[in-house]
Amino acid sequence: MNTLYKMEQTWRWFGPKDPVSLQEVMQTGATGVVTALHHIPHGEVWTKNEIKKRQNEVQKAGLKWSVVESLPVHESIKTRTDNYKNYIEKYKTSVRNIAACGIPVITYNFMPVNDWTRTSLNYKMPDGSLALYFNWVDLAVFDIYILKRKNADNSYSKNILLNAEERFKKYSKKELKSLADVVMFGIPGEKKIITTDMLQKLQMYKHIDAAALRDNLCYFQKEVSAVAEECDVKLAIHPDDPPFPIFGLPRIVSTQDDFDFFLNRVNNSANGICFCTGSLGASKNNNLTVMAKRFSEKINFVHLRNVTKDNEENFYEADHLSGDNDMAAIVKEIILLQQKLKKSIPFRPDHGHQMLDDINKKTNPGYSAIGRLRGMAEIRGLEMGILHSMNLF
Ligand code: DNO
Helix, strand or coil: CCCCCCCEEEEECCCCCCCCCHHHHHHCCCCEEEECCCCCCCCCCCCHHHHHHHHHHHHHCCCEEEEEECCCCCHHHHHCCCCHHHHHHHHHHHHHHHHHCCCCEEEEECCCCCCCCCCEEEEECCCCCEEEEECHHHHHHHHHHHHCCCCHHHHCCHHHHHHHHHHHHHCCHHHHHHHHHHHCCCCCCCCCCCHHHHHHHHHCCCCCCHHHHHHHHHHHHHHHHHHHHHCCCEEEEECCCCCCCCCCCCCCCCCHHHHHHHHHHCCCCCEEEEEEHHHHCCCCCCCHHHHHHHHHHHEEEEEECEEEECCCCCEEEECCCCCCCCHHHHHHHHHHHHHHHCCCCEEEECCCCECHHHHHCCCCCCCCHHHHHHHHHHHHHHHHHHHHHCCCC
8 A cells, every 4th residue: 555645743833932832732733843943143053052952852842853944044145245155154054954963844034124024913803812914004004104114105005005194193102012013023032123123124125126136045045955955954935924025125935936936046956945825825816726736846844824815915814724725725735745745744833813721821923822723633634534535544
């Protein structure tokens, strides 16, 4: 009988300060952990020593470190300024060290300035659970009235500008502060972003358009993927979240054409993608089943999550099996892909609603235990159901 390849079930864990313990991760049914050394400043080398320390901790709990997420790309590399060459060398050293410790996949992103961006962390769902939300008018309120980015008005439609002006007048000081905190939330355990830093970083992109940023990405990928290939570790670039330009910045990892571009230009066995259905699915132009088929062997890691969009491209994070993306069709594609490639691909339930007991707990936004557990369990069942229906199980 043929070997059956199922998705490797992993769970993002932010390290020792994560309110979800490794023991609890075990209880979710996950076998692997996705984590990063968040205490190491962006751009600095991850030494074998530090990697092993974290790896031992994970292994002691009965789990394995399956994927690095993220090994951050320093802003100098994205802008190809200052000592970017030095940062690329440091990145290569980290890749070598990660490979030497036996972790097979490294996730990173190439979003200028900020990682993922939302405007609310507690959008109330009809069942009382809380979801993450992105709203253009709120983004404009932040951009124009809080950040005060020069010429920010040019980035929004007339309609959004009018609504933003009204909303700004209506919002209390507390509401404005909370909006700023959400937009600049960043990654748990990493250096907090503040408006002056953000303005300074935005300045670095003054002369960088999409074509220039693409060149910078391909230069970086060429350098780093050669090393990754040599030491047999896979790279997985995470798509822009959300998958469209914000803050007047170019975004180049948002669409099928974007993926086509860099995968063709840097075509080797290490250069691949993190197929994040929630990020890609927030654009009505992305057809995820078509993309999963198209990029098949380039998919090194999968994030499964859903979104519901409205006509203005605002969106909230939906339950994993509802929302705009056909999760059953996507999972079916991944199942077929794994049998074709004869390997398991790691996936993680990406985000979940804050619900039940977690509503009153301090949690990392999007990463509370129960909502993700619900998503993971639903996806696990979905996978098994599909396998059965295909007579594969
Ligand atoms: C958000 C995450 C992202 C992701 C990075 C990868 O929840 O999916 O922050 O980890 O963009 O580099």
